[in-house]
Amino acid sequence: MKKPEDHIIVIFGGRGDLAMRKIMPALYALFVQDLLPDRFAIIGTGRNQLDDEVYRGEVRQALLKFSGEKKKIGSEKFLERLFYLGIDPSDTGAYSKLSRKLEELRKEAEISGRTLFYLSVPPDLYEVIPLNLALHGLNVESDGWKKVIIEKPFGHDYDSAVELNEKLQSFWKEHQIYRIDHYLGKETVQNILVTRFSNGIFEPLWNRNYVHHVEITSSESLGIEKRGAYYEKAGALRDMIQNHLLHLVGFIAMEPPSSIDSNSIRNEIVKVFQSFRQIKPEEVIKCAIRGQYTSSHIKGEAVKGYREEENVSPESKTETFAALKFYIDNWRWGGVPFYIRTGKRLPTRVTEAVIHFKETPHPLFSQKSADSGPNQLIIRIQPDEGILIKFGMKIPGAGFNVKNVNMDFHYSDLAAERIPEAYERLLYDSMNGDSTLYTRSDAVMAAWRFLEPVIREWENNREIPVYGYPAGSWGPEKVDELIDEPDITWRYPCKNLADDGIYCEL
Ligand code: BG6
Numbered sequence: 001m002k003k004p005e006d007h008i009i010v011i012f013g014g015r016g017d018l019a020m021r022k023i024m025p026a027l028y029a030l031f032v033q034d035l036l037p038d039r040f041a042i043i044g045t046g047r048n049q050l051d052d053e054v055y056r057g058e059v060r061q062a063l064l065k066f067s068g069e070k071k072k073i074g075s076e077k078f079l080e081r082l083f084y085l086g087i088d089p090s091d092t093g094a095y096s097k098l099s100r101k102l103e104e105l106r107k108e109a110e111i112s113g114r115t116l117f118y119l120s121v122p123p124d125l126y127e128v129i130p131l132n133l134a135l136h137g138l139n140v141e142s143d144g145w146k147k148v149i150i151e152k153p154f155g156h157d158y159d160s161a162v163e164l165n166e167k168l169q170s171f172w173k174e175h176q177i178y179r180i181d182h183y184l185g186k187e188t189v190q191n192i193l194v195t196r197f198s199n200g201i202f203e204p205l206w207n208r209n210y211v212h213h214v215e216i217t218s219s220e221s222l223g224i225e226k227r228g229a230y231y232e233k234a235g236a237l238r239d240m241i242q243n244h245l246l247h248l249v250g251f252i253a254m255e256p257p258s259s260i261d262s263n264s265i266r267n268e269i270v271k272v273f274q275s276f277r278q279i280k281p282e283e284v285i286k287c288a289i290r291g292q293y294t295s296s297h298i299k300g301e302a303v304k305g306y307r308e309e310e311n312v313s314p315e316s317k318t319e320t321f322a323a324l325k326f327y328i329d330n331w332r333w334g335g336v337p338f339y340i341r342t343g344k345r346l347p348t349r350v351t352e353a354v355i356h357f358k359e360t361p362h363p364l365f366s367q368k369s370a371d372s373g374p375n376q377l378i379i380r381i382q383p384d385e386g387i388l389i390k391f392g393m394k395i396p397g398a399g400f401n402v403k404n405v406n407m408d409f410h411y412s413d414l415a416a417e418r419i420p421e422a423y424e425r426l427l428y429d430s431m432n433g434d435s436t437l438y439t440r441s442d443a444v445m446a447a448w449r450f451l452e453p454v455i456r457e458w459e460n461n462r463e464i465p466v467y468g469y470p471a472g473s474w475g476p477e478k479v480d481e482l483i484d485e486p487d488i489t490w491r492y493p494c495k496n497l498a499d500d501g502i503y504c505e506l
Pocket of ligand 1: 220240351
């Protein structure tokens with residue numbers, strides 16, 4: 001793998017949760033693998049004034065806690081390249097300070113003008129920072145590329161996303177804007193493409209003739225932690241569905257791209273999004289369910305309800321659980337329902353996509369055991385990354401009793417090393433100018449446009465309840481009604497709270 005060209009990385013929100021948990025460990029992992037340039041520097045910014053040494057100490061602690069690298073000993077060399085700048089990102093004047101710091105480091109370490117700005121900040125700064133950077137000429141590429149990475153959610157709804165996009169594009173060129181959706185950086189998400197398009201056996205079945213329905217779940221056992229202020233404005237629909245889950249749908253449902261380059265893949269994803277059947281406002285009550293966790297006990301320990309969390313209104317209607325049923329109107333998927341759900345404080349952390357195949361056309365073997373049923377292909381995104389196929393086998397003995405068995409592949413069997421973190425891959429790609437795994441503006445807009453009726457109805461229609469669900473359960477019971485077919489339920493990867501955190505195959 002090639003080393004990126006020398007450059008400086010500026011992280012706005014350099015002391016925040018995301019920077020400490022994900023961005024710094026990812027940069028350090030690249031450093032350990034010798035995948036950062038020979039000459040580079042990282043500037044973390046924050047509102048407080050700190051000196052470099054104190055900041056390095058904070059990052060050292062974060063690496064000890066969150067980095068998967070064994071070689072933590074070598075972190076000093078990495079930390080030496082780290083600097084801190086105390087600025088208020090909404091103060092236009094402060095950017096001259098940043099400009100000076102960049103010049104100083106470029107001279108000192110002989111680094112070119114190439115700069116990567118990472119906006120690890122609340123969404124209300126997504127417009128402010130790029131504008132201020134541009135006002136100070138920090139987007140000008142005459143002395144080397146300039147790129148800006150913007151976290152999700154990109155906008156708050158369709159109109160605000162269009163507006164944000166127009167503003168950004170008025171001072172940054174599209175090739176400079178990297179909209180991050182870290183799910184696209186996950187190995188197992190990319191592996192969906194390989195599973196589908198490097199094997200001859202799946203693609204012929206991957207359509208409405210053989211697939212009964214598709215189910216995607218992303219459940220988390222954690223609550224909202226310290227992110228109440230952000231989450232109150234986002235909710236599960238904006239935080240997880242608009243980006244991560246719809247992109248998973250994109251990978252599962254897309255047509256084979258003409259090649260593996262950035263535009264071909266992104267074109268196919270957009271086509272899926274543009275084929276989502278528009279949900280009518282009056283249908284929202286039936287095809288979208290929202291919920292909010294309430295206080296309960298998990299493994300004997302009291303757990304707060306969402307409304308008791310820090311920075312959350314005691315009357316909050318923000319959803320911590322969301323589930324949707326929808327269709328993709330194209331030749332491949334016409335009539336196949338897609339069910340997706342996500343939630344906080346569910347029994348376990350698991351993300352998986354399940355392709356439920358149709359029954360055999362002729363039920364030859366009527367003596368089926370309780371655990372028999374149509375074939376399923378389960379793509380486990382995390383944890384215990386892998387692929388599982390369920391299929392029927394004869395139970396040894398008299399007659400023809402059929403039971404479902406598992407053919408289970410664990411991704412860990414493939415790689416001797418640990419599986420790289422999503423942020424590692426995405427940062428590396430952005431440094432090398434590869435935007436394949438970043439979201440393009442048309443996809444972002446199409447995703448918002450699709451969700452617009454749900455957002456509006458949830459905002460304005462008082463008849464649509466926010467169902468409470470006890471922390472540690474699988475969400476509101478009402479969600480079962482989304483699947484209105486007898487004998488079909490959601491798949492519960494883990495039913496038992498005692499198995500919290502452990503993926504158990506039932
Ligand atoms: C983030 C959301 O984008 O994804 C979080 O803002 C969520 O609320 C997280 O917890 C989940 O990511 P992962 O990689 O742990 O599934």
